[in-house]
Amino acid sequence: MDYFPLFCRLQGRRCLLVGAGDVAERKARLLLEAGADLWVGAPDFSPAFLQWAQQKAVTLLPGHFDPAWLTGCWLVVAATSDDVVNQQVAEAAEKQQIFCNLVDAPQQASAIMPSIIDRSPLMVAVSSGGRAPVLARLLREKLEAMLPQHLGQLAQRAGTLRDRVKKQFGSLNARRHFWERFFHSERLAQTLANGDSERADQITDALFSADIASQGEVALVGAGPGDAGLLTLKGLQLMQQADVIVYDRLVSDEILNLVRRDAERIFVGKRAGYHCVPQDAINQLLCEQALRGKRVVRLKGGDPFIFGRGGEELEALAQLKIPFSVVPGITAASGCAAYSGIPLTHRDHAQSVRLVTGHLQKSGTLAWQTLAAEQQTLVFYMGLAQAGEIQQQLIKNGMRSDMPVALVENGTSTRQRVVTGTLNELEALAGQVNSPSLMIIGSVVSLRDSLRWF
Template sequence: MDYFPLFCQLKGRACLLVGAGEVAERKARLLLDAGAALTVVALEFTPQFQQWAAEGQLQQVAGEFSADLLDDKWLVIAATDNESLNQQVSQAAEQRRIFCNLVDAPQNASFIMPSIIDRSPLMIAVSSGGNAPVLARLMRERLEAMLPLHLGKLAELAGSLRQRVKQHYSNASTRRRWWEKLFNHQRLAQSLANNDAQQSTDFIEQLFAQPIEDQGEVVLVGAGPGDASLLTLKALQQIQLADVVVYDRLVSDEVLNMVRRDAERIFVGKRAGDHCVPQSQINQILLEQAQRGKRVVRLKGGDPFIFGRGGEELEVLAAAGIGFSVVPGITAASGCAAYSGIPLTHRDYAQSVRFVTGHAKQDGELDWSCLAQDKQTLVFYMGLSQAAEIQRQLSDHGLALTTPVALVENGTSVRQRVVTGELAQLGQLATQVKSPSLIIIGGVVGLRKKLNWFASYPQAD
C-alpha cells in the first residue's frame, strides 16, 4: 500500500491554497464543499475566486507565498504552474508537519487528491497513487454511473436507525441480515428517490414487523433485446443483487454473464427438445422462492410488460402478499429497429406504431382493418410462424402488397441478420430467418438503406 486512505474532517478548519488559476478552482471547490476555512494566496485571481471572496466563502491574500501563511493550517495545496514555487510550499509544509498536496507532482506530495464519488454521507475515493490520474477518473465515472443518487439518503436513514436495530436484534448476524434487507429493498430505495417520507417509514416498519427469513421479494427485470450493453443501470444492479434468477430463452448469454456468480439460475424457457415451462409453473417457482426469503429476479427478454406476461406473474405475487417491483427494459421493437436503421415513427411515413403479438389466434381476434391502415408502423412479436397469415390478412384488408417489410433475426446481437422486402414476399421471407425474429411492416422500413448506421453488424438483405 503506497498511500494510507484517509477521510479528513475539515469543517471549520483552516486550510491554505497557493494559486488561483483554473486548476486551483477545482481544488478550492472540493475544500469549500468539505466546509474548510479556506485562505487563497496568489498574485492574480480568476473571476470565480473573486466571486467566492465577495460571498465570504474564502479569504484572499494578494501577493507572494510566505511560510508564515502556514501557521495554524491543517493542510495546504500548491496549485500553481510554477514548479519551483510548489516545491517551496512543500518544503515549508514538511518542516511544520502539515500535509501538502502538489498538483502534477504527486511523488513529492505528502497526500494526494483522489477522484471522488459523492453520495454524502457515503463517499467513495478512487486513486492510482498519482500514476494514472486519467484511469482513476475513468473508474470514477463508471462507478458514478452505477451508483444510484439516493444512496446518500439511504446512508442517512441507516445512521438514524442504528440504535433501534441494535435494540431490536440482539444477535449480530441477525442485525447484518436485517441491514442487507434494508439496503437491497428496491421499493424503499424508490420511495427515498421520490422523497416520499411516509412510504419510506411504512417500509421500515414492515421490515421491523416481519421475520427476517420471510421477507423475500421478486423484481421483474427487462433484459433488453440481446445486447448486454443495452441493460439499464438499474437492471444491472438488480441482477447483481439477486439470490435467484429465473430467466427465459430470450435472455442472451451476454446478459446472463453479468448475473451475480453465486446466484441460483432457473431456466424456464424453451429449448430444442424441451417443452416450455407452463406459465402456472413459472408463477409457482417465483412464489416459492420468494416465500423462502429469497431475493428473486425474474429476467425477461425485452421489456417485461410488453408481451412478457409480467402482469400475470405480478397478479399471482400480489394475491400471495409477496413484495415486488419492476425494472423496465428496452423492448425488442425499439432495439431491433434502431440497430437496423429503421425509425419506428417518421413524420412522412408513420404517425403511430403498433406492437402486435403473432401468437394471436387466426379466428378474427386481431382487428385487421385497423392494422391495415396506412401511415403507421406494425411490429409483430413472435410472428414468424404466422407470417403467411399476417401477409394474407393485411392484404385482404387493404394494405398495399408493395409495403416494405423487414425481418430482424437475433436483433441487437453480433448475430443480427436483417432480411427486407415487400408485404407480398413476407411469407416467403419468413423461411429465410430463424427464431427469435421480429417483423416490422411499414413505410419506415424503406429508410433502412439510408439510415443503417449499424452496418458493422453482420446483416443480410
C-alpha cells in the same frame, strides 16, 4: 503503505487553493462540496472564481503567493501552472506542518486527492499514490457502475435505525440478516429515491416485523434484447445479489454470465406453440422461492411489461403479499431498430409507433384499419408464424403493398441478421429467418441503407 487513507472533515475550516485556472477550478469544486471555507490566491482569476466570490462562496487573495496566506489553514492545494511556485507553496506548508497537495507532482506532496465515489454519507476513495492516476480513474468508473445511486439514502436511514436494531435483534447473526435485507430492499431504495418518507417508514416497519429467516422478495428485471451492454446498471446489481435467477429463452448467455456465480438458475423458456413451463407454473415458482426467503430475480428478455407477461406475475405475488420490484429493460423494438439503422420515428416518415403482438387471436380483435394508417411505424413481436395473415390484413385495409419491411433475427446480438423487402413479400421473408425475430413495417425502413452502422 505510502499514504495513510484518511477522511477529513473540512466543513467551516479554512483551506487555501493557490492557482485559479482550469485545474484549480476542479479542485475548488471538490473543496466547496466538502463545505470548506475556501481562500484562493492568484494574480488572475477565471470567471468561475469571480462568480464564486460574488456569491461569497470563496475569498479571493489577488497577487503572487505569500506564505502569510497559510495562516489558519488546515489544508493547502497548489494548483498553478508554474512548478516553481507550486514547490514554494509545498515548502512553506511543510514548515508550518500543514498538509499540502501538489496537483502536478503528487508523489512529492504530503497529501493526495483520490478519485472519489460520492454516495454521501457513504464515500469511497481510490488512489494509486500518484503513480497511475488513469488506472485510479478507470477503477473509480467501474465502482461507480457497481454502486447504486440510492446507497447514500439507505446509509442515511440506516444511521437512524442502529439503536432500534440493537434493541429488537439480540444476536449479531439476526442483526446481520436484518441489515442485508435492509440494504437489498429495492422497494425501500426506490421509495427513498422518490422522496416518499411515509411509504419508506411503512416498508422499514415491515422489515422489522417480518420473520427475517423467511422474508423473500422478487425483482422483475428486463434483460434487454440480447446485447449484454444494454443491460441496466440496476438490473446488473440485482442479478449479482440474487439467490435464484428465473430466466427465459430470450436471455442471452452473455447476460447470464453476469449472474452471481453461486445463484441457482431455473430455466422456464418458452417457444411459440410450445411452452416449456406454463405461465401459471412460473407464477407459482416465483411465489414458492420467495416464500422460502430467497431473493429472486425473474430475468426477462426485453422489458417485463412489454409482451413479457410481467403484470400477471406481479398479480400472483401481490395476492400473497410478497414484496416485489420492477427494473425496466430496453425493449426489442428499440434495441433491434437502433442496431439495424432504422429510426422508429422520423419527421418525414412516422409520427407514431405501435407495438403489436403477433400472437393473433382467432376472433380478430386487432384494429387493422388503424394499423394500416399512414405516417406510423408498426413493430410486431412474435409474428413469424402469422406473417401471412399480417400481410393480407394490412394490404386489405389500405396499406400499400410496396411498404418497406424489415425482419430482425437475434437483434442486437453478435448473430443479428436483417432481411428487408416490401409488405407483399412479408410471408416469404418470414420463411428466411428464425425465431426470435422482430418485424418492422413502415417507410422508416427505407432509411436503413443510409443509417446502419454495421
